[in-house]
Every structure is written in C-alpha cells, then in structure tokens.
Amino acid sequence: MPVYEFQCMDCKKTFTVKMSVMEMEKANITCPKCGSKNVKKMISSFHTMTSKKS
Numbered sequence: 876m877p878v879y880e881f882q883c884m885d886c887k888k889t890f891t892v893k894m895s896v897m898e899m900e901k902a903n904i905t906c907p908k909c910g911s912k913n914v915k916k917m918i919s920s921f922h923t924m925t926s927k928k929s
C-alpha cells in the first residue's frame with residue numbers, strides 16, 4: 876500500500892497517509908494538527924531505480 880506525503884498549507888505541517896489509490900480518490904485528507912483541508916500532496920520518491928549490475 877502506497878504512502879502519500881502531504882503538507883498542510885495553513886500550519887505547514889507535513890504528514891504521511893497510508894492508503895490505497897481507491898481510498899485516495901474519495902478520501903478527505905485533513906491536517907492532523909489543525910484539521911484544515913487545505914493540504915497539498917507532496918511528491919514522495921522512495922522507489923529508487925537501482926538496476927545496476929556490477
């Protein structure tokens with residue numbers, strides 16, 4: 876299950892939400908700190924491409 880990173884535009888808090896893409900579509904993401912819905916999804920790149928042979 877992918878983990879999405881968000882940042883609250885009101886209090887600038889960053890937080891992560893683990894949910895499926897289906898849940899993501901209908902989810903109302905709110906800031907866990909101030910409860911604002913003014914959150915922005917961050918680009919999280921934890922899948923590093925390491926297809927290198929030695």
Ligand SMILES: [Zn+2]
Nearest residue numbers: 883886906909
């Ligand atoms: Zn907030």
